[in-house]
Amino acid sequence: MDTVIKVENLTKRFGDFTAVDNISFEVKRGEIFGFLGANGAGKTTAMRMLCGLSIPTEGKGTVAGYDIFRQPELVKKSIGYMSQKFSLYEDLKVWENLELFGGIYGMSDKDIKIKTDELMVRLNFEEERDHLVKSLPLGFKQKLAFSVSIFHHPQVVFLDEPTGGVDPITRRRFWEMIYDATASGITVFVTTHYMDEAEYCDRVSIMVDGRIEALDSPANLKKTYNAKNMDEVFQQLARKSTRKAD
Amino acid sequence: MNISDNNPPIAIHCESVSKKYGKIHALKNINFDVKRGEIFGIIGPDGAGKTTLFRILTTLILADSGIATVDGFNVVADYKEIRNRVGYMPGRFSLYQDLTVEENLEFFATVFNTTIDENYELIKDIYIQIEPFKKRRAGKLSGGMKQKLALSCALIHKPSVLFLDEPTTGVDPVSRKEFWGMLQKLREQGITILVSTPYMDEASLCDRIALIQNGQFLRIDTPENIVGQFADILWAAKSDNMHKLLEDLRNDEQVKSSFAFGNSIHVTVENGQLTVDSLKKYLIERGHNNIEIQPIEPTIEDCFMELSNTQI
Numbered sequence: 001m002d003t004v005i006k007v008e009n010l011t012k013r014f015g016d017f018t019a020v021d022n023i024s025f026e027v028k029r030g031e032i033f034g035f036l037g038a039n040g041a042g043k044t045t046a047m048r049m050l051c052g053l054s055i056p057t058e059g060k061g062t063v064a065g066y067d068i069f070r071q072p073e074l075v076k077k078s079i080g081y082m083s084q085k086f087s088l089y090e091d092l093k094v095w096e097n098l099e100l101f102g103g104i105y106g107m108s109d110k111d112i113k114i115k116t117d118e119l120m121v122r123l124n125f126e127e128e129r130d131h132l133v134k135s136l137p138l139g140f141k142q143k144l145a146f147s148v149s150i151f152h153h154p155q156v157v158f159l160d161e162p163t164g165g166v167d168p169i170t171r172r173r174f175w176e177m178i179y180d181a182t183a184s185g186i187t188v189f190v191t192t193h194y195m196d197e198a199e200y201c202d203r204v205s206i207m208v209d210g211r212i213e214a215l216d217s218p219a220n221l222k223k224t225y226n227a228k229n230m231d232e233v234f235q236q237l238a239r240k241s242t243r244k245a246d
Numbered sequence: 247m248n249i250s251d252n253n254p255p256i257a258i259h260c261e262s263v264s265k266k267y268g269k270i271h272a273l274k275n276i277n278f279d280v281k282r283g284e285i286f287g288i289i290g291p292d293g294a295g296k297t298t299l300f301r302i303l304t305t306l307i308l309a310d311s312g313i314a315t316v317d318g319f320n321v322v323a324d325y326k327e328i329r330n331r332v333g334y335m336p337g338r339f340s341l342y343q344d345l346t347v348e349e350n351l352e353f354f355a356t357v358f359n360t361t362i363d364e365n366y367e368l369i370k371d372i373y374i375q376i377e378p379f380k381k382r383r384a385g386k387l388s389g390g391m392k393q394k395l396a397l398s399c400a401l402i403h404k405p406s407v408l409f410l411d412e413p414t415t416g417v418d419p420v421s422r423k424e425f426w427g428m429l430q431k432l433r434e435q436g437i438t439i440l441v442s443t444p445y446m447d448e449a450s451l452c453d454r455i456a457l458i459q460n461g462q463f464l465r466i467d468t469p470e471n472i473v474g475q476f477a478d479i480l481w482a483a484k485s486d487n488m489h490k491l492l493e494d495l496r497n498d499e500q501v502k503s504s505f506a507f508g509n510s511i512h513v514t515v516e517n518g519q520l521t522v523d524s525l526k527k528y529l530i531e532r533g534h535n536n537i538e539i540q541p542i543e544p545t546i547e548d549c550f551m552e553l554s555n556t557q558i
Binding site for chain 1: 506
């Protein structure tokens, strides 16, 4: 298996505050990589660097084969991104959102059309195709936002708390979509505050005060910390935090 | 004097409350009572109607129909009285970003005709944690600190009923635990608390809860009773291929539902149909190894899923 994300000694400082402190890790192709940490641990800053949105202060890093220092634009083209605040245009129709994002990522009109048709069938969305996004129920929007983020078949998709606030069944259906994406070769990098979802990841890293305090499979982490579930692992590690910022 | 001494035993009363926004039925015939001194949780996903209910009870919007009272006062006729006696922490951070921590607190104290000193005892445990930053602008605080300031501001006039709309959404598990610790202490001081959350695991920290979805209460009871009324048989299943396990379980007609729950899959079976042994045999035939199936106690999340499956 080859490597999709590789960072070495990555650091980001804002003035005299070190938001991300010398982190190193690799993510393999097709992996579901859980990126956990308390509020203020540095997750968002680290994720912004990996997405080519923020230039690191020190260290090295490649995402999808591109250097995050020198080729941030190429990084952006090769990844997908979805946050809890769905990045869909509410006043556009379902198909218009797909066309817009497909176009931005440089897909051909023909390709957009074929993939839109295919997606509408797969999601059972054919009736909603011409509906404005703002009229859709929350669960639909979430499915669509995720589909938009991987519409251009990125090498890796970054999901920033994608399941916040949704009902328990929709939340689980969403993870089933994540599995389907990895089956098609997409690597998934995901943050969450639901510790049961940490169990669904192949490997999990836990950040505390800007550093990666632990990184392993959920099974190994539970063994190492003598914990019965990932919540206990998280509570043990995050309590070490001395940082009180966000 | 305990805050609860002069107030009626029913802190919140809601009778047939409904609210529509255009065609959307945000609340359908909501009925419940919150007893004095309770922590009552409204538990459900985004869009279920939680915020609408909070706004009606805090007199910010009007219900289309139904009756609601807080401390015995009617939310329509006596709205001014209610506004004086309740504390409200909305879901979205709503303090003055350009005022400092101390200025925000002082502002809220003044509006309610009191001073920080007068009620300092009540907020002390919470405020003490942000006091070192009292000269900092509220907009520059971290998420956790904003939450503590908002709670302090909602408490500074010594409310009899506290309304907390999703105070822990987006907050990490460690800070959430800490926040619930603060609520337990407030209850000990006699404050009645109505709190909403999308996190099902917080249900067990409430005295009673209402599970809400699509504007309707699915059930109102203590967390223990809700768990006790779970109608199906529930097993936790594992094998060395969890993804395929989910697929195979869904293909078994005798399995009612199967969903991932952390490191196992929760399987519900209708009474007296399938046995653990026959399910094991079925899974062995489909190539699974290291199969574990165990009867388990349901969680509130299992109950929510079962109720929302059958009722809506």
